[in-house]
Amino acid sequence: MTKRVHNFNPGPAALPLEVLQQAQAEMLDFKGSGMSVMEISHRSKEFEAIVAEAQADLRHLLGIPENYKILFLQGGASLQFAMIPMNFRPAGASADYIVTGAWSKKAFKESQKLGTAKAAASLEADNFNRLPAQSELKLDPAAAYLHFTSNETIHGVEYFTEPLPPAGVPLICDASSDFISRPVDVSKYAMIYAGAQKNAGPAGVVVCIVREDMLEKVPTNLPNLLDYKALAEENSLLNTPPCWSIYIVGLVLRWVKGLGGLAAIEKRNQAKAGLVYQVIDQSGGFYKGHALADRSRMNITFRLPAEALEEQFAADAKKAGLIGLKGHRSVGGMRASIYNALDLSAIEALAAFMKEFQQKNG
Numbered sequence: 001m002t003k004r005v006h007n008f009n010p011g012p013a014a015l016p017l018e019v020l021q022q023a024q025a026e027m028l029d030f031k032g033s034g035m036s037v038m039e040i041s042h043r044s045k046e047f048e049a050i051v052a053e054a055q056a057d058l059r060h061l062l063g064i065p066e067n068y069k070i071l072f073l074q075g076g077a078s079l080q081f082a083m084i085p086m087n088f089r090p091a092g093a094s095a096d097y098i099v100t101g102a103w104s105k106k107a108f109k110e111s112q113k114l115g116t117a118k119a120a121a122s123l124e125a126d127n128f129n130r131l132p133a134q135s136e137l138k139l140d141p142a143a144a145y146l147h148f149t150s151n152e153t154i155h156g157v158e159y160f161t162e163p164l165p166p167a168g169v170p171l172i173c174d175a176s177s178d179f180i181s182r183p184v185d186v187s188k189y190a191m192i193y194a195g196a197q198k199n200a201g202p203a204g205v206v207v208c209i210v211r212e213d214m215l216e217k218v219p220t221n222l223p224n225l226l227d228y229k230a231l232a233e234e235n236s237l238l239n240t241p242p243c244w245s246i247y248i249v250g251l252v253l254r255w256v257k258g259l260g261g262l263a264a265i266e267k268r269n270q271a272k273a274g275l276v277y278q279v280i281d282q283s284g285g286f287y288k289g290h291a292l293a294d295r296s297r298m299n300i301t302f303r304l305p306a307e308a309l310e311e312q313f314a315a316d317a318k319k320a321g322l323i324g325l326k327g328h329r330s331v332g333g334m335r336a337s338i339y340n341a342l343d344l345s346a347i348e349a350l351a352a353f354m355k356e357f358q359q360k361n362g
């Protein structure tokens with residue numbers, strides 16, 4: 001019997017067991033081809049079918065309108081930080097960024113290297129312990145776009161209602177760490193992009209959902225592999241794509257459909273996060289959450305009364321088969337990343353461990 005731990009890593013993160021088992025079964029012979037997905041040609045009918053099915057399933061799950069392209073690209077979300085201003089911010093124009101944590105700050109800084117970008121809001125002075133209200137945003141009605149990050153993995157804050165850009169300003173979202181964790185109205189966005197390695201699959205592929213009219217803004221002098229229009233015209237097959245990663249994303253999307261879609265996933269995620277937050281809230285201050293408001297369902301960040309206790313918590317948790325709970329160095333403390341694939345039993349094990357640890361050390 002293979003030993004499986006409870007994987008709370010922030011990414012690469014847990015994958016559904018059923019997906020891993022299917023990939024294992026098809027590892028040597030994918031659907032009678034006599035080859036692994038890692039060996040078949042990306043120009044073959046077999047791989048084209050993998051891409052087409054994954055696109056269709058994602059379009060179904062998110063209700064993606066027909067005037068949006070679905071791309072499977074490389075370079076992760078971090079490459080999109082540069083590609084977005086290169087493709088969608090004309091020369092001399094400015095773009096707005098809502099800075100809510102480490103990842104939106106990285107996107108903002110990358111954009112500044114390539115042109116003018118303004119922070120519509122930043123809660124860095126409060127170490128990103130909440131999200132800005134709509135009334136706090138300083139928005140430019142002439143901005144090329146408004147960019148935000150829907151969930152901050154390091155600081156543990158999450159948008160459940162998207163910010164409103166000025167009329168005519170495209171809304172772009174880095175949804176890497178809460179992608180396909182709940183229903184989203186895609187029609188409100190010009191672009192949604194997400195590194196797969198949190199909720200949607202393994203590392204190596206980023207999913208981009210781009211409204212077609214945005215592609216008409218792409219300048220003609222970009223290198224092909226940095227040009228969303230060129231990539232869309234070739235249906236993500238401009239060069240050899242990360243075939244295995246796309247295949248696994250397809251299996252994950254099929255798994256989500258089997259669970260009942262995004263409404264069912266959201267209900268499941270609400271229940272999981274609720275168990276951990278209940279332990280924190282009822283601990284009498286032994287556990288103290290980093291986020292004061294807008295608490296993430298995906299990444300629950302919290303501190304203990306002393307750093308020595310935090311080190312002990314992480315060590316004892318690892319012995320108990322609870323892996324990846326140490327927080328990022330910029331926030332400290334602990335972080336439980338509870339993405340889609342993490343089963344309720346793992347959350348129950350964590351909640352029980354937290355209660356027991358407090359009883360012994362509180």
